[in-house]
Amino acid sequence: MADSSSSSGGPPGKDLDSRYAGLAPVAGGTKKAGALNRFDNPWLNWKFLAGASIIGLIFFFVFLGNLFWDTELALAASSPLNMPPVGFTNWRGQEGIPEHPLGTENSGRDMLALIIVGTPRTIGVGVIAASIGMCVGIILGFLSGFVGGWVDDVIRLATDVTITIPSLLVLVVIQSVLPSISLVTMALLISMFAWATPTRYIRAQVLSMRESGYVQMARLSGVPTRDIMYREIMPNLLPYLAASYIGNMTGAILAAVGLELLGLGPQRIPSLGVSIFFSIEAAALLRNMWWWWGIPTVILAVVFIALLLINLGLDEIANPRLRKAN
Amino acid sequence: MGSFSLNYLLRRLLVFFLTIWVAATLMFIIPRLAPGDPIGAMIARMAQFEGFVEGADLIIESWRKRFGLDDPIHVQYLNYLGNTLRLDLGYSMGNFPATVTELVGRALPWTIGLIGISTIIFFTVGNLCGALLAWYRTPKLLKLMIPISMSFTSVPPALLSLLLVYIFGFKLPLFPIVGSYGRGMVPELSPEFLGSVLYHGFLPAMSIVLATFGFWALGMRGMMVTIEGEDYMILAQAKGLKPFYVLYRYMIRNAILPQMTALAVSIGTLINGSVLVEIMFTYNGMGSLIYSGINTLDFGLIQGTALILIVSSALATLIIDLTYPLIDPRISLEGR
Numbered sequence: 035m036a037d038s039s040s041s042s043g044g045p046p047g048k049d050l051d052s053r054y055a056g057l058a059p060v061a062g063g064t065k066k067a068g069a070l071n072r073f074d075n076p077w078l079n080w081k082f083l084a085g086a087s088i089i090g091l092i093f094f095f096v097f098l099g100n101l102f103w104d105t106e107l108a109l110a111a112s113s114p115l116n117m118p119p120v121g122f123t124n125w126r127g128q129e130g131i132p133e134h135p136l137g138t139e140n141s142g143r144d145m146l147a148l149i150i151v152g153t154p155r156t157i158g159v160g161v162i163a164a165s166i167g168m169c170v171g172i173i174l175g176f177l178s179g180f181v182g183g184w185v186d187d188v189i190r191l192a193t194d195v196t197i198t199i200p201s202l203l204v205l206v207v208i209q210s211v212l213p214s215i216s217l218v219t220m221a222l223l224i225s226m227f228a229w230a231t232p233t234r235y236i237r238a239q240v241l242s243m244r245e246s247g248y249v250q251m252a253r254l255s256g257v258p259t260r261d262i263m264y265r266e267i268m269p270n271l272l273p274y275l276a277a278s279y280i281g282n283m284t285g286a287i288l289a290a291v292g293l294e295l296l297g298l299g300p301q302r303i304p305s306l307g308v309s310i311f312f313s314i315e316a317a318a319l320l321r322n323m324w325w326w327w328g329i330p331t332v333i334l335a336v337v338f339i340a341l342l343l344i345n346l347g348l349d350e351i352a353n354p355r356l357r358k359a360n
Numbered sequence: 361m362g363s364f365s366l367n368y369l370l371r372r373l374l375v376f377f378l379t380i381w382v383a384a385t386l387m388f389i390i391p392r393l394a395p396g397d398p399i400g401a402m403i404a405r406m407a408q409f410e411g412f413v414e415g416a417d418l419i420i421e422s423w424r425k426r427f428g429l430d431d432p433i434h435v436q437y438l439n440y441l442g443n444t445l446r447l448d449l450g451y452s453m454g455n456f457p458a459t460v461t462e463l464v465g466r467a468l469p470w471t472i473g474l475i476g477i478s479t480i481i482f483f484t485v486g487n488l489c490g491a492l493l494a495w496y497r498t499p500k501l502l503k504l505m506i507p508i509s510m511s512f513t514s515v516p517p518a519l520l521s522l523l524l525v526y527i528f529g530f531k532l533p534l535f536p537i538v539g540s541y542g543r544g545m546v547p548e549l550s551p552e553f554l555g556s557v558l559y560h561g562f563l564p565a566m567s568i569v570l571a572t573f574g575f576w577a578l579g580m581r582g583m584m585v586t587i588e589g590e591d592y593m594i595l596a597q598a599k600g601l602k603p604f605y606v607l608y609r610y611m612i613r614n615a616i617l618p619q620m621t622a623l624a625v626s627i628g629t630l631i632n633g634s635v636l637v638e639i640m641f642t643y644n645g646m647g648s649l650i651y652s653g654i655n656t657l658d659f660g661l662i663q664g665t666a667l668i669l670i671v672s673s674a675l676a677t678l679i680i681d682l683t684y685p686l687i688d689p690r691i692s693l694e695g696r
Contacts, residue, residue, distance in 0.1 A: 206650060
């Protein structure tokens with residue numbers, strides 16, 4: 035347990051390290067000068083803030099939309115068909131009308147209403163699946179890292195197997211035998227695969243923190259294991275947990291969108307992925323109805339990029355070395 | 361060292377076989393969890409679509425034998441495992457009398473080719489970009505350009521392929537967007553055919569690469585930054601080694617190790633992505649096969665294709681894991 039030398043695993047020349055140890059503080063000292071800045075609050079990270087504001091803006095827009103726009107228009111046959119957005123004409127020469135500012139699609143759904151309804155549904159799947167996956171991951175990760183022994187072996191094996199299996203394929207097989215599916219069922223199915231990556235990640239973090247000085251100190255002072263877990267390790271793990279959660283959410287939304295693109299999502303009230311699936315089925319590309327597939331695609335892309343930015347920001351918050359590299 | 365290496369090897373093999381067994385078992389259980397008799401329902405639905413199902417009796421019989429309605433469940437299960445081991449995946453109902461194994465055999469090389477080539481590209485480009493981002497001697501201009509080129513990172517490859525199809529297939533028709541080789545060509549080892557394959561594979565591979573390489577660049581950059589703070593870097597500089605030598609021998613060769621581990625972990629996600637990309641381009645691979653299975657309610661085809669892809673994923677992971685000790689000798693000593 036105390037064998038921390040193996041974890042550093044550096045190149046040959048450990049003794050040289052100590053001989054040249056005097057050099058290290060000099061180089062380290064010049065680097066640290068920037069860190070002494072008064073305003074150097076790690077949470078004021080532009081990537082984190084940018085990503086969070088994009089997600090915030092999206093939800094603000096959805097909230098306004100629910101207040102001021104008729105979301106019933108997201109149902110089929112509620113609007114004229116195939117209208118272009120305002121300022122554009124479709125292949126039949128029709129002009130966009132202000133009643134449907136982002137146009138309408140093949141079966142008479144208003145694109146604006148569709149986005150207002152579909153965006154939170156898409157993100158919601160991610161939130162449900164990622165939350166379940168995270169809870170399981172935290173429990174298993176801590177168990178694996180702390181208990182060790184055969185518990186660790188079994189959990190590691192299960193994690194490795196689950197990560198190796200491409201989740202989309204199993205989900206496709208499941209959904210192809212289920213007659214119809216609700217959004218929540220889909221989220222639950224996705225969460226069956228969403229626990230493995232957090233488990234592995236948290237286990238690794240717990241293992242490395244277990245060997246760190248302050249945990250060793252707490253252990254030597256006779257702090258009970260439970261308190262070490264919750265009072266010492268948990269708070270330090272928070273940025274890692276947050277980053278892992280966001281990554282997990284990205285994965286869950288990705289799986290949901292994948293299923294929806296295959297036509298296996300809930301279809302009555304479309305989410306963004308289902309809408310893209312319908313547009314592909316109806317050859318929207320050939321008919322030059324770019325607003326039909328393009329708007330949901332761009333929104334999904336923005337959501338994914340925002341989540342990535344949050345994740346990168348959290349990484350930098352958790353790891354000071356990454357911060358200094360900027 | 362010998363015993364530790366053996367331990368590592370055995371663990372990897374255990375994961376490999378366990379993955380295949382779990383996947384096969386899932387494929388066995390899932391149809392049984394569905395309400396009603398899946399085989400009868402499937403045939404009925406097919407008959408609804410096409411009026412008449414060619415060879416329905418043979419299909420039902422083959423499926424009954426496979427899923428067995430008379431045998432006790434453990435016998436059915438053992439029979440099923442035996443069939444799967446012999447790569448007998450049954451008939452494809454949508455493409456009768458072709459067997460699933462035949463169809464998969466035709467599609468698998470395309471998928472492996474697509475994923476293999478894109479993996480080589482994004483792994484090389486991504487790691488190189490990441491290393492250059494962290495290196496202190498990289499020109500300022502490059503340090504500005506690389507992050508811009510990474511802006512598609514984390515956009516799902518399938519959505520990226522939609523954009524690429526629209527831009528390079530419709531607005532500027534530079535690339536073909538349907539199929540994996542030119543229409544009317546016969547697969548053979550001629551330069552024209554290979555050229556056509558590369559031409560058709562360019563956009564699908566690009567959508568995977570553009571969506572993925574940024575992750576590797578970011579991971580590599582993180583590793584490089586950590587390594588820059590190590591004491592042996594100071595030693596290397598103090599020794600007056602050439603910067604390129606330090607970059608390659610001291611930094612990249614150390615930083616690439618966690619990237620290899622990450623690659624082994626990401627194979628599953630990669631296959632997920634490429635299945636969808638293939639569908640967007642109607643590429644003649646496993647993804648399109650699954651999609652046709654979904655559209656024709658051909659459950660045997662979906663199941664067989666999924667199973668073979670999972671086995672491929674396990675195999676690829678195993679290969680990477682087994683080559684890992686070759687590039688990092690420490691791993692066999694640690695006995696992980």
